Amino acid sequence: MSETALGIAQSIRDGAVKAEAIVERTLAGIARINPQVNAFTAVTADRARAEARAVDKARAAGQSLPPLAGVPYAVKNLFDVTGLATLAGSKVHASHAPAKADAKLVTRMKDAGAVLVGTLNMDEFAYGFTTENTHYGPTRNPHDPERIAGGSSGGSGAAAAARLVPITLASDTNGSIRVPASLCGVWGLKPTYGRLSRSGSFPFVASLDHLGPIAADLRDLAAAYDALQGEDANDPACAQRAPEPVSDSLDGDLEDVRIARLGGWFEANLTADAKAAVDIACKALHVTKTVTWAEAALGRAAAFIIGASEGGNLHLEDLKLRRGDMEPLSRDRFLAGALVPAAWYVQAQRIRALYREAVRSHFANTDVFIAAATPCAATPIGTEWLDLESGRVPLRPSMGLLTQPISCIGLPVVAAPILRSGSLPIGVQVIAAPWREDLCFRVAAALSARGVAASPLPALHA
Amino acid sequence: MANKKVPAYVDAACALQGLTLKGEERDRVILQFERLAEIAAPMLAVPIEPDDEPAPVFEP
Numbered sequence: 001m002s003e004t005a006l007g008i009a010q011s012i013r014d015g016a017v018k019a020e021a022i023v024e025r026t027l028a029g030i031a032r033i034n035p036q037v038n039a040f041t042a043v044t045a046d047r048a049r050a051e052a053r054a055v056d057k058a059r060a061a062g063q064s065l066p067p068l069a070g071v072p073y074a075v076k077n078l079f080d081v082t083g084l085a086t087l088a089g090s091k092v093h094a095s096h097a098p099a100k101a102d103a104k105l106v107t108r109m110k111d112a113g114a115v116l117v118g119t120l121n122m123d124e125f126a127y128g129f130t131t132e133n134t135h136y137g138p139t140r141n142p143h144d145p146e147r148i149a150g151g152s153s154g155g156s157g158a159a160a161a162a163r164l165v166p167i168t169l170a171s172d173t174n175g176s177i178r179v180p181a182s183l184c185g186v187w188g189l190k191p192t193y194g195r196l197s198r199s200g201s202f203p204f205v206a207s208l209d210h211l212g213p214i215a216a217d218l219r220d221l222a223a224a225y226d227a228l229q230g231e232d233a234n235d236p237a238c239a240q241r242a243p244e245p246v247s248d249s250l251d252g253d254l255e256d257v258r259i260a261r262l263g264g265w266f267e268a269n270l271t272a273d274a275k276a277a278v279d280i281a282c283k284a285l286h287v288t289k290t291v292t293w294a295e296a297a298l299g300r301a302a303a304f305i306i307g308a309s310e311g312g313n314l315h316l317e318d319l320k321l322r323r324g325d326m327e328p329l330s331r332d333r334f335l336a337g338a339l340v341p342a343a344w345y346v347q348a349q350r351i352r353a354l355y356r357e358a359v360r361s362h363f364a365n366t367d368v369f370i371a372a373a374t375p376c377a378a379t380p381i382g383t384e385w386l387d388l389e390s391g392r393v394p395l396r397p398s399m400g401l402l403t404q405p406i407s408c409i410g411l412p413v414v415a416a417p418i419l420r421s422g423s424l425p426i427g428v429q430v431i432a433a434p435w436r437e438d439l440c441f442r443v444a445a446a447l448s449a450r451g452v453a454a455s456p457l458p459a460l461h462a
Numbered sequence: 463m464a465n466k467k468v469p470a471y472v473d474a475a476c477a478l479q480g481l482t483l484k485g486e487e488r489d490r491v492i493l494q495f496e497r498l499a500e501i502a503a504p505m506l507a508v509p510i511e512p513d514d515e516p517a518p519v520f521e522p
Contacts, residue, residue, distance in 0.1 A: 297504065298504065298505050301501050301502060301504060301505040302505055304498070304501050305498065305501065305505070308498055316479065319481060320480055320481060332487070332490040332491050332494045333494050335481065335483070335491045336491050336495040336497075336498055337498070338479065338481070339471075339472060339475040339476065339479070339491075339495060340498065344506065346516070347502075347505060347506055347508075348502075349516035350514045350515065350516055351505050351508060351510065351514075352516065353514050353515055353516055354510060354514045394497075397497075
């Protein structure tokens with residue numbers, strides 16, 4: 001299926017197709033294509049059919065349908081889904097009791113009429129950028145199945161890229177939406193920290209955890225985001241803010257938007273492929289100014305230490321009692337994180353405050369910053385090392401070099417898939433000041449309108 | 463770059479938290495902790511003021 005979410009919803013509203021037919025087509029597509037990408041860890045066929053039937057019944061009764069009525073979607077398997085154990089990519093949680101209720105954002109999607117068709121693969125406990133999951137198998141990149149899909153929301157990126165569903169939900173602590181969006185060639189939104197409720201999702205690093213949507217179409221991304229917004233007292237970090245919809249900010253007009261390219265850290269940690277993607281985006285946006293955030297490396301370090309420490313602490317009991325059942329690719333990092341001295345952790349939180357103030361001053365002269373989303377395109381599964389201009393680094397923790405300094409201070413980002421003929425996808429980050437997702441979307445829409453950003457259709461469909 | 467203080471610290475911190483590491487696993491965790499120490503070092507060297515308080519609120 002390569003239709004957009006909004007196209008499907010319109011067809012259902014017009015009576016041109018039934019939601020039940022869409023769901024059957026979607027389930028058949030998953031059965032045919034998912035074995036090539038391994039994006040899904042569960043398919044919720046019964047629930048999907050029941051939700052689709054409810055949409056068709058509502059239409060037959062003459063009720064007006066909500067914006068995403070009948071639109072199939074799937075969620076990273078750290079979202080609670082009634083009746084399923086919330087795996088968070090782990091074997092340890094497979095024996096947990098099934099969730100008694102849906103996560104808040106799943107409820108919001110249901111309220112918008114969307115139809116849940118399943119849950120998606122991820123790095124165990126979200127600690128990774130590759131979705132090379134030893135328990136459930138690696139998720140494969142739809143553009144080259146020998147390569148990673150990125151992570152930790154690899155299933156969410158691959159399912160959207162492979163057009164298995166038009167919208168997926170994911171989480172991003174240090175880059176876990178933006179990295180798979182970049183490597184799979186789809187649009188991803190990491191909203192401002194505190195914008196979307198995290199209640200009913202399995203945490204990783206409470207100080208840095210965000211949730212957001214991924215989609216192959218930018219308008220679908222905006223529609224999903226608009227459906228997901230709203231306060232929630234059950235997430236202590238969720239801001240008391242009314243929804244600020246962005247779906248009407250996609251006309252591509254940029255007259256009053258000041259845009260700059262991020263230099264320094266963001267140019268030093270790149271391959272030629274990623275630099276080319278940034279060049280294309282900046283040329284299309286007529287960006288001539290480069291700005292360096294001198295503190296970005298410190299921000300990255302702070303995010304890394306906070307992530308390691310909070311993540312290690314969260315899984316301390318598992319590390320003591322069930323270590324043998326934990327992911328071999330991340331368990332040593334969890335162990336090391338659990339040993340971080342309090343002085344390092346507190347210093348990291350204070351550095352974060354200092355860095356946030358420094359970046360705030362940059363927003364006085366610039367509204368939107370552009371940087372690559374990943375240092376490189378998708379690497380072959382099993383790759384251990386990455387060679388950058390700055391030197392050789394271990395690949396698995398380093399795919400987030402460019403995303404960590406941004407989420408460290410909660411800035412909103414749209415990851416935009418840049419088109420480069422004959423090359424694997426790479427995305428750029430469109431970064432705005434806190435609570436200005438509207439600017440991220442306006443610039444993303446301009447990239448789309450100017451023909452340089454779009455989600456390429458993978459060859460799986462040939 | 464191996465930090466000579468790390469192995470003793472890892473052993474002590476594990477003992478305090480009730481974690482038992484042996485052999486190759488201990489070596490791997492020491493390596494990971496050395497990576498963390500290397501990443502943390504520049505950040506730990508930054509002088510900060512008493513009013514640089516951690517705050518998770520992100521108003522522009």
